[in-house]
Amino acid sequence: MTSQSQIHRGEAITRGRLSIRAAASLGPGFIWLILFFLIPLGIIAAMSFLSRGEDGTVDRPLTLENYRRLAGFGLLGFDPLYPIILFRSFVLGSGTAMLCLTAGLPLAFFIAKLSKPFKQLALTLVVIPFWTNLLIRTYAWQMLLGPGSWITQLAVWLRVIGPDEALYPGTFAVYLCMVCDFLPFMVLPLYASVEKLDWSMAEAAMDLGANRFQVFRHGVLPQIQPGVIAGLILVFLPATGQFVIPDLLGGAKTAMLGNAIQQQFGPGLDWPFGSAVALVSLAVALAGLWLFTRKTADQNLEIV
Amino acid sequence: MLQAFAVQVSAERAAGPSGEQTTAEIPAVELHNVSRKFGPVSAVAGISLSIRRGEFFSLLGPSGCGKTTLLRLVAGLDLPDAGTVSINGLEATHTPAHQRPVNTVFQSYALFPHLNVRENIAFGLRMKRMARKQIEERVGSIMETVRISELAGRRISQLSGGQKQRVALARAIVNEPQVLLLDEPLGALDLKLRKELQVELHALQRRLGITFIYVTHDQEEALAMSDRIGVMHAGRMAQLGAAEEVYERPRTRFAAQFIGACNLLRGTVRHCSERDFMVRTELGEVRVELGQSARPLQLGQSCTLAIRPEKVRVLAFTERREVNSFPVRVSGFVYTGSETQYRLETPGGLLNAWVMNARSGPPVFQIGDRATVQLPWDALVLLDD
Helix, strand or coil: CCCCEEEECCEEEEHHHHHHHHHHHHHHHHHHHHHHHHHHHHHHHHHCCCEECHHHCEECCCCCHHHHHHCCEECCEECCHHHHHHHHHHHHHHHHHHHHHHHHHHHHHHHHHCCHHHHHHHHHHHHHHHHCCHHHHHHHHHHHHCCCCHHHHHHHHCCCCCCCCCCCCCHHHHHHHHHHHHHHHHHHHHHHHHHCCCHHHHHHHHHCCCCHHHHHHHHHHHHHHHHHHHHHHHHHHHHHHCCHHHHHHHCCCCCCHHHHHHHHHCCCCCHHHHHHHHHHHHHHHHHHHHHHHHHHHHHHHCCC | CHHHHHHHHHHHHHCCCHHHHHHHHCCCEEEEEEEEEECCEEEEEEEEEEECCCCEEEEECCCCCCHHHHHHHHHCCCCCCEEEEEECCEECCCCCHHHCCEEEECCCCCCCCCCEHHHHHHHHHHHCCCCHHHHHHHHHHHHHHCCCHHHCCCEHHHCCHHHHHHHHHHHHHCCCCCEEEEECCCCCCCHHHHHHHHHHHHHHHHHHCCEEEEEECCHHHHHHHCCEEEEEECCEEEEEEEHHHHHHCCCCHHHHHHCCCCEEEEEEEEEECCCEEEEEECCEEEEEEHHHCCCCCCCCCEEEEEECHHHCEEEECCCCCCCCEEEEEEEEEEECCCEEEEEEEECCEEEEEEEECCCCCCCCCCCCCEEEEECCCCCCEECCC
């Protein structure tokens, strides 16, 4: 023992041993991230500047052509196909996130108010859909919403849709299935925040003359904001890349980000362009998230 | 009693012209037969109470006695199962909290963490849609009043307990409420700060003239600040009266023992005259002044007498007085600096006697010493039960 031992959280340990321990516990995670995240991401970034060779190989020269194409300047003149796909995907992602928030907030408050055994049950029920494969759930919605199903018949009877129409395929079916699929990602972080809620803050707001909306805005929302942000991000990111549900329930008419990327790497055999699409969508999503979190953090400081 | 009555009369005279007099007569808060149950438990069991305008009123009791529930009923944060709540003479039982002319200082302060000190204080005025300029003025002046001007831009997480307390107070009184409700506002602070803030709070109440309803479990705090104290026990009002009245003339065993320390003597009434009555206790025959007992006494009835430890006189063993003096033996003492608290062994059990250390030097009596106690006949109180 050359180096001096010190007390760390009640344990006598030398600095060197502490470092070894830190390396041992952090190491696997670091290696994993480097091997399966950073290196692949670097490859994709590099590839997006290369060109597609004959037979779909990846080839030189280095070029910005992929990004030009992505921005809409293709061989056949200007065509904003990819910006539209990107936009459409973000609309789907943020739409799903907002719908999940709307549906998840009351649910989270409801579960938090339940007594302990019911709370466990409710949380289990929220997670149960995960136990079924996404494809099976999606096909099930096809049947439930298809022409002739009782839900469709009810909608026809209520004059929500015309007599010859069906709920599937269509935007409604897509959003319905998306919300069902992603709701747990919203409810779980929301519930964690709502559970810890200090209601005296809401009472203080009420006591100081706030109406119901203002009580929620000032007495409740600031407290559950971490849960709201976590939930929105957890839903928004995967929902943006989701293409199975829009494909199966939307009638395969509209391309989404997921399809676009899959198309390039699969049948299109254009890996460089696919990489560019993936990278740009990632960058746009990150930029959007950064703006969103910065804005909500600012709101906390501003005079309301 | 007489004295209190005289004060009341002069106050009414001072009220002057009839118009002022009528507003002075309308109580700030009036509770009529208010009850609140939580499941099978009665937190508040039929309390009627009238709180005067400009009064510093304390609700005193152990935790779980219903004092906070009663406060929440006045604030409108909870609804009574039965009974009515009136504020300023207007029935307000079902008025929502945000429309009542009362504000609350919460036990946990409940300051908004996403707003800074100034914004927290401005919150109530902003909810009222007061003009920005006016808000600034009022917030600025209230921050001076409670001496937190230099904290204006701080975040709540950067404040100490005492500072939070001041912000919570400012946030409530800036709205100029008719009644300010305080739920154990000093409970989380250390003793020295608590004493300081007690003095400030009391002065502030006098200056602003706002009616205070102050919930506390600290009897010393209640005695130090209040005009009147309501002692609560198991959802009921055990005793209601001026601070010195509640302390000097406890009516029930609970009130006697909860507020301050108290010696209890059980006995039977032996003899009754116009001026006094005799009670036979295990200590011996005790003479008690009659003036303090409102109800008629019957010979042979059993009763409980109470006497505060600081009123018990401890004398040298050789000294004897005519009335109520008994031989005792010192079984222990605690030296607290300002006084010595003796535990005295008597034929009827232990008796506590607190003696001021007016002279310097070691305690006069040591453990095992024999002594004489004298119970002044006007310091003995007959309890109801």
